[in-house]
Amino acid sequence: MTPEDLTRPGAYPGLDLALHGGGILEIVIRNDRTLNSVDARGHAALTRIWRDIDEASGVRCVLIRGSGKGFSSGGDFELIEEMSQDFTALARVWREARDLVYNVINCGKPIVSAIHGPCVGAGLAVALLADVSVAAKSARILDGHVRLGVAAGDHAAIIWPLLCGLNKAKYHLLTGESVSGEEAERIGLVSLCVPDDELLERAWKVARTLAAGSPTAVRWTKYALNNWLRAMGPTFDASLALEFLGFTGPDVREGLASLREKRPPQFQEDAPI
Numbered sequence: 001m002t003p004e005d006l007t008r009p010g011a012y013p014g015l016d017l018a019l020h021g022g023g024i025l026e027i028v029i030r031n032d033r034t035l036n037s038v039d040a041r042g043h044a045a046l047t048r049i050w051r052d053i054d055e056a057s058g059v060r061c062v063l064i065r066g067s068g069k070g071f072s073s074g075g076d077f078e079l080i081e082e083m084s085q086d087f088t089a090l091a092r093v094w095r096e097a098r099d100l101v102y103n104v105i106n107c108g109k110p111i112v113s114a115i116h117g118p119c120v121g122a123g124l125a126v127a128l129l130a131d132v133s134v135a136a137k138s139a140r141i142l143d144g145h146v147r148l149g150v151a152a153g154d155h156a157a158i159i160w161p162l163l164c165g166l167n168k169a170k171y172h173l174l175t176g177e178s179v180s181g182e183e184a185e186r187i188g189l190v191s192l193c194v195p196d197d198e199l200l201e202r203a204w205k206v207a208r209t210l211a212a213g214s215p216t217a218v219r220w221t222k223y224a225l226n227n228w229l230r231a232m233g234p235t236f237d238a239s240l241a242l243e244f245l246g247f248t249g250p251d252v253r254e255g256l257a258s259l260r261e262k263r264p265p266q267f268q269e270d271a272p273i
Contacts, residue, residue, distance in 0.1 A: 014042025023060030072123025114203035125155035139181035149255030153243025
């Protein structure tokens with residue numbers, strides 16, 4: 001895998017890639033119609049790109065950000081609807097969601113995320129699993145799984161308790177209350193919070209520092225530290241399985257309908273188990 005393969009136009013739908021000096025690969029999540037939501041093709045691309053980056057020569061660090069007014073608004077409604085109605089699609093996206101998390105964790109190259117505006121769904125998974133996460137004060141971090149009517153699988157169970165503690169993780173994941181950039185830094189959910197107009201400058205500074213370091217020292221330190229996340233693999237696998245079980249039930253259909261209609265959801269009165 002060469003840098004030219006990575007940056008070839010259209011190689012990763014929904015993502016714009018550029019290789020900068022010092023071996024820094026910039027990834028921009030782009031969907032101008034829907035605040036960088038991730039559709040089926042984009043979800044697949046965001047999953048496989050980390051393996052390709054890991055194998056690519058000439059890449060020393062990755063900086064990922066969103067275009068326009070936010071990082072990513074989460075899963076595309078059409079993709080969510082397809083998952084709730086088509087078992088084959090559900091199984092495909094389950095595997096992608098699993099691989100996305102593990103691929104980011106196992107990518108040897110250091111990753112920096114620059115978070116501004118809404119940060120939800122698969123984009124949020126990458127943003128928080130990045131080795132250094134830099135958030136703007138205006139960032140709005142939100143895990144919306146429970147609001148949709150499914151368990152908070154995805155990345156949440158594997159990393160939120162480690163970053164901000166179990167009590168804070170439970171509060172935000174069970175209530176769906178968003179976290180500002182400042183609050184995210186205060187509770188340890190992100191590495192740094194900076195004023196909006198300093199976000200990219202600070203993220204690039206971190207990326208350049210990592211890119212200029214000893215590749216073996218940086219990558220092997222990351223590998224060792226990420227064993228904390230690998231140790232939580234069974235918890236993550238269970239949460240993801242429960243999330244996708246929820247896509248077969250009635251609550252996700254009501255959750256999706258209520259989001260489309262911009263009204264409070266009317267979930268079923270009790271759970272079957």
